[in-house]
Amino acid sequence: MDHDEFSGALNTWFTGSARDLPWRKPGASPWAVLVSEFMLQQTQVDRVLPRWLEWMERWPTPSALAAAEPGDAVRAWGRLGYPRRALWLHRAAIQIATEHNDQVPTSVETLLELTGIGPYTARAVAAFAYGDRHPVVDTNTRRVIARAVHGKAAAGMPAAADLDDMEALLPQDPARAAVFNAAAMELGAIVCTARTPACDSCPVAAWCEWRGAGYPDNAPKKRPKQARFEGSDRQIRGRIMALLRATPGTVTTEAALAAAADGGVADAEQPRRAYDSLIADGLMIEFEGAARLP
C-alpha cells in the first residue's frame, strides 16, 4: 500500500465529511480537548456533546474545576457512565493547576502521569491539542488498521503492534498527521463500523486488504465480552449514584441501600457490596449513618 495515497485519500474525505464537533475547532483549548477525551472514553459522541458544552461553560480552565468540590464534578457528569472518570478528571485538574501552572502538559510522558490518562488519551491530547506527531489509536483506528492493513475482519493485534502500524501510516508532516489520526478514528466511527461497515462509501476502499480478500470472516479473537449489565453490581452502583446526584446534601445509608435494591437484585449482599465499593472508590463519603457525594 502507498501510504501517501492512503493518508491523502483519507484526509481529503475527512476534510469534507467529518462531523462538526466543537472540541475539534481551531479555537478549542487544550483543556477543552482533554475534557472531551475523558468524556469520550467508552461513551459515544452524541451523548457527550451536551455534557461537554455545560462543563466548558462552567469550568473553562483546569483551575476552575480544581476549585470545585469533586462531588460537583460527579453530579455534573450526569449519566455519562463510569463516574470514576469524573473523579479522575477532577484530580487531573488539580494536578494541572498545582503542578503545571494551570497549563495542560504537552508531552505524552507527562500527560501519562495524570490521573485517568492512559496511552490513548495522552497521545490524543498531544496530537489534537498541540499538533504533535504521535500515533493515536482507539478502538475505531484499531478496526480500520485490522481491515485495511491486515485484511482481518476485526481488531485483534496487540496494542503495541497497532501503535507501530499507525506510526508507519502516519504522514511525516505533523499537521497532516494530526488530521490523519482524527480521520482514521472518524472513518471507523461512521463508515468502517463494527457491525455493518459502509464499504460502498469508503474513501479508502481501493486500498483495503479486507475488501481485496473478499471480506473473509477471519476475526482473530473475540474480545472478552463484558458481563451483562442487568443484575450486575455496576447496575446497582448506578442506582445509588443516581440517588446521590438527585439529592442535595446527604441521604441516609438506609435510603441508599433501599435505592440500590429498588428494581431487584441478583443476591442479597449486592446493595451493601455496591455501597461499600462506592465508598472505596471515593465516589461516596459516609458519616453518621448517612452518605453524600465527596
Add this chain to the structure above:
DNA sequence: AAGCCGGGGGA
C-alpha cells in the same frame, strides 16, 4: 492478561 467499572443505542 483478565476482570471490573455505566449506560445507552442499534441491529
Add this chain to the structure above:
DNA sequence: TCCCCAGGCTT
C-alpha cells in the same frame, strides 16, 4: 437479546 462504544485501573 446481544454487541458495541474516542479506555483506564487494579489484581
